[in-house]
Amino acid sequence: MGGLLSSPASGAGFTVASVEELLERVPALTVPPASPALASARVLIIGGSIGGAAAAACLRAAGFRHVQVVERSEGLQAGAGIGMDEATVAVLKGLGVPLATTATRSPEGAVVLQRMRWEEERLASGRTVLRQPLPYFAARYAQLQQGLIQRLPADSVSFGRKAVRLEETFRGCDDHPDGTAVRVHFASGEPIDCDFCVCVDGPRSGFRQLLQLDSGKELRFAGYTGWRGVVNEADLPETARDALHxxxxxxxxxxxxxxxxxxxxxxxxxxxGDGLLNWLIYELRPQGPVAEPGRTTSAASSADVRRLHSEARRVWGEALGAIIEATPEPFWNDIYDIAEPLESFVATEGPLAGCAAVLGDAAHPVTPHMAKGSNMAVHDAFTLAAAASTASTPAELLASFSAARAQETKRCVLLSRHLGWLRNGQLQGMSGPPRDEATFLELLSKAKLPTRTLPVGGDFEALWRHVEAQLPQEQRGYFLQREESGTLAVPVAALRGSLEVTQVNHVSRETQDVARLARFYEEVLGFERLPRPNFDFGGVWLRLPGSDSQSLHIIEADPELQRKPPPLLDSWLLEGFPERHIRRSHHIALTVPDIEKARSTLQAHGLRFAENRVPGKPVVQLFLFDPDGNGVEIGNFDAR
Structure with a gap:
């Protein structure tokens, strides 16, 4: 890949051609006709974002005559900038979505595209680490959503309808003589019956759980949040524009x-495109997400914006720093993905088995480091509709769709997660960002995953023939490598390292009566007392005779803590419980040899924790909850 640091002449048609030429070369992917047995099926799409609108448009293109979309929001979403890979563009071309190159020459409702044919990894100081061709265009989220919805009959899309529940119903009456169907209930209004439904209700999907797909597969806060901003280049000071270029x-x-x-x-x-510049900054945030529970984005306070501006030039350089300072109303965007990717997108158990599935972010919440979220949703939509050409029942259709997409999207979720850690300097053993291409690729290889950005198999092979015809193998870079080597069975924690625990240090028991409980352990079970630091709450430390390390800590119960914290769903976060609720409640304490390394490891895992220093000793305690709300204490208890 050493030749990627300058535009390759033989690949110029792929990287530096005009947008018109690039669009002309991308093959159109046309959805094959659905089997006659399926074309009359009633389909309900829950969610009208890009994934839902694409699913409906693709099913309509396949010949499905009865497709409805219900969206809980009151209208189209504003969104921000997105990257669209060539597979997505090929699907849009096949659907007939109008694509344009400039806003001034575009037809009404067109998706205006901007070239984004290179990808560069660089240091904030300006040093290029790696540059490679990228099969992408940039676009506006709102334009893409609108362009897809315009491919649908106006009466097939309903806004302001929040689906709340699915149930099985039977087509055993005169109107429905041939089997099982799904009834979808809404927060208001009449329910809708369908033969199968596709849930495209976003990363916090309530239907992922209802379909029994997400046991142990909750959203994971990535350990960092994003600043996001869009600014018109014409509004930048002249010096900032000159510095940008x-x-x-x-x-x-x-x-x-x-x-x-x-x-x-x-x-x-x-x-x-259209003069607009999009930027993001991923800021490490071990204290947890910014937005309130249940939300991903949040307005920034004036104090937050002042801090961002005060650090912008020092951290990101004069050019990007000046752009950040000139951007109106930057906002926070917390970063999540799914803790463990789904193995199936289709309900396989219970009354909804074979007649309901998830798609897009509802199926595979992903970090943004490969620009894959909206693209995977469109790829899902095309694959779902294409599967109808060989299936004869909804169950066969959904099973085929899931089999074609689950492993591919799992790979993308894990690879995007790894790239985030790599660029943030969070991988185990990293002391700073990679400073050259060889080091970057070596760290990337630790993911043990294929690094391609385009999907493979079926109709998507046309995209690879398109790539192979324009770019020699040695010029393709890691996003366009076709190798299938590697395994998806990657222990996720191993990518960031696990704690080096040497022993269990102590077990704690809280009580309303310290003296009575201590007397039982001493007089009945033969424990002996140990010296105890002068904490600001009562307690007794005990150990068994002859034991040099493990001990029992009896702790006076905190009168303000009336109940155990509930199970935690997002990244094992404290969720507002201060560290004393672990110090003075049931917990397990683990000894580590290096508290600084332990702190960094917890941060790399995106875990929120509290910290305390033991009075009179060089011992540092880190407190966090496990996924069930049980307290865990980590400390350098051997420190002298």
Whole structure:
């Protein structure tokens, strides 16, 4: 890949051609006709975002005559900038969605595309680490959603309808003589019956759980949050515009990933087209997400914005720093993905087995580090509709769809997660960002996953023939490598390292009567007392005679804590419980040899924890909850 640091002449048609030429070369993917047995099926799509609208458009293109979309929001979503890979563009071409190259020449309702044919990994100081061709375009989220919805009959899309429950119903009456169907209930209004439904209700999908797909597979806070901003280049000061093009010479045709050299995460910069510049900054946040529970985005306070501005030039350089300062109303976007990717997208047990599935972010919440979220949803939609050509029942259709997509999307979720850790400097053993291509690729290989960005198999093979015809193998970079080597059975924790626990240090028991409980352990069970630091609450430390390490800590119960914390769903977070609720309640304490390494490891896992120092000793205690709300204490208890 050493030849990727300058535009390859033989691949110029892939990287530096005009948008019109690039669009002309992308093959159109046309959905094959559905089997006659399925074309008359009634389909309900729950969710009208890009994934839901694409699913409906693809099913309609396949010949399904009865497709409805219900969306809980009151209208189209604003969104921000997105990257669209060539597989998505090929699907849009096949659907007849109008694609344009500039807003001034575009037909009404067109999706305006901007070139994004290079991807560059670089340091904030300006040093290029790696540059490679990228099969992408940039677009606006709202335009893509609108372009897909316009492919649907106006009366087939309903806004302001929140689906709340699915149930099995039987087609055993005169109207429905041939079997099982699904009844969808809403927060208001009449229910809708369908032969199968596709739930596209976003990363916090309530139907993922209802379909019994997400046992142990909750959302995982990534341990960092994103600043997001969009600014019109014309509104930048002239000096900032000049610096932008001098420091980022491929701006307008490149997706830049900019790695901090002072442990502050990484940034993203690209041209949205129509004069708009899109940037993101991923900021490490061990204290947990910014937004309130149940939400992903949050407005930034004036104090947050002042801090962002005060650090922008120092951390990200003069060019990007000036852009950040000139951007109106940047906002927070917490980063999540699914803790353990789903193995199936279809209900296989219970009354809804074979007649309901999840798609898009509802099936595979993913971090944004491969620009895959909206793309995977469109790929899902095409695959779902294409599967109808050989299936004869909804159950066969959904099973075929899941089999074709589950492993591919699992790979993307895990690879995107790994790339986030790599660019943030969070991988085990990293002391800073990679400073050259060889080191970057070595760290990338630790994921043990295929690194391609385009899907493979079926009709998607046309995209690979398109790539192979334009780019020699040695110029393709890791996003366009076709190798299937590697395994998806990657222990996720191993990518960041696990704690080096040497022993169980002590077990704690809380009580309303310290003296009575201590007397029982001493007089009945033969424990002996140990010296105890002068904490600000009562307690007794005990051990069995002859034991040098493990001990029993009897602790005076906290009168303000009336109940055990509930099970925690998002990344094992404290969720507002202060560390004393672990110190003075049931917990297990584990000894580690290096408390700084332990702290870094917990941060890399995206875990929120509290910290305390033992009075009179060099011992540091870290407190966190496990997924069931049980307290865990980690400490360098051997420190002298």
């Amino acid at each position: 001098a420091v980022y010479p491929l701006y307008g045709n490149c997706l830049y990933f900019i790695m901090s050299e002072c442990g502050r995460g990484h940034a993203v910069l690209y041209d949205l």
